[in-house]
Amino acid sequence: MTRSERAHPLPDLEVDRQRLAKVPDTPQTRAPSYRLAFDDPDFLVRDELRPIRLQLELLKPEMAMAEYGIVSTVVLFGGARIPDPEHKETARTKTLADLSRYYSEAREFARLITVQSRQGDCLCDVIVTGGGPGIMEAGNRGAVDAGGVSIGLNIVLPHEQSPNRYVTPDLCFNFHYFAIRKMHFLMRASALAFFPGGFGTMDELFESLTLIQSGRMKRIPIVMFGKEFWQSVINWDALVQAGTISPQDVELFRFVETADEAMEVIANFQV
Numbered sequence: 001m002t003r004s005e006r007a008h009p010l011p012d013l014e015v016d017r018q019r020l021a022k023v024p025d026t027p028q029t030r031a032p033s034y035r036l037a038f039d040d041p042d043f044l045v046r047d048e049l050r051p052i053r054l055q056l057e058l059l060k061p062e063m064a065m066a067e068y069g070i071v072s073t074v075v076l077f078g079g080a081r082i083p084d085p086e087h088k089e090t091a092r093t094k095t096l097a098d099l100s101r102y103y104s105e106a107r108e109f110a111r112l113i114t115v116q117s118r119q120g121d122c123l124c125d126v127i128v129t130g131g132g133p134g135i136m137e138a139g140n141r142g143a144v145d146a147g148g149v150s151i152g153l154n155i156v157l158p159h160e161q162s163p164n165r166y167v168t169p170d171l172c173f174n175f176h177y178f179a180i181r182k183m184h185f186l187m188r189a190s191a192l193a194f195f196p197g198g199f200g201t202m203d204e205l206f207e208s209l210t211l212i213q214s215g216r217m218k219r220i221p222i223v224m225f226g227k228e229f230w231q232s233v234i235n236w237d238a239l240v241q242a243g244t245i246s247p248q249d250v251e252l253f254r255f256v257e258t259a260d261e262a263m264e265v266i267a268n269f270q271v
Contacts, residue, residue: 057175057177064173068123068171073128074189075129076127076195077135077204078225079198082197085101106259109139110150111143111146112142127148131153150166153181153185186211205224222254223262225257230255
């Protein structure tokens with residue numbers, strides 16, 4: 001039974017919209033105060049309505065994914081600036097051009113995950129990315145290679161940002177609040193894959209590790225592609241030696257180089 005078919009004694013909101021369209025045009029009906037609260041964009045963007053907007057950003061993707069049948073996800077994080085190897089000459093630096101091999105690995109990893117994602121009427125381990133270019137594009141593209149769907153969680157940024165063309169349109173979401181977007185990355189996650197990246201990738205990495213380390217999130221497989229990159233930008237041994245993290249904390253993740261290695265780590269994962 002659809003929402004419109006469910007019987008209830010109160011009028012549907014859309015019915016009221018249609019009724020308002022027939023109301024005489026007068027100074028009173030044109031006044032902002034006359035607008036229905038839920039149908040008043042100027043009202044909804046007021047500072048006092050921030051708690052409501054936070055709730056809406058949590059609910060809209062959550063309801064859409066539930067209705068789509070998505071049970072669990074595998075999340076890909078990585079640099080937006082890492083190019084497709086076929087276009088690595090466009091890279092800003094030689095290092096980025098060299099890292100383009102991880103675009104291929106991200107694409108293959110997403111393909112392999114998607115091949116095994118459908119289970120009956122439900123979708124398990126659906127690929128999720130930030131919806132943008134670089135490694136994110138590779139993840140969504142790999143899902144397309146396998147004939148599956150994938151999710152893109154975009155966010156409004158000061159500079160122009162738009163979804164990559166491989167995100168499944170019905171699963172392409174846009175956010176204003178970083179905090180709510182981060183929740184959606186992890187709420188259904190059964191595994192996390194981190195590829196070389198910048199501040200955004202590291203932000204998600206350390207937040208995920210902190211949630212697991214502190215017991216606020218159950219332990220799940222975390223694979224980090226590119227051991228040389230990660231060990232060059234983060235001195236894990238120094239953190240252990242300083243005592244700021246425990247030796248067992250560095251066991252929360254595994255370094256891998258290829259999609260096949262990552263799949264093996266996830267398949268053999270034990271808490």
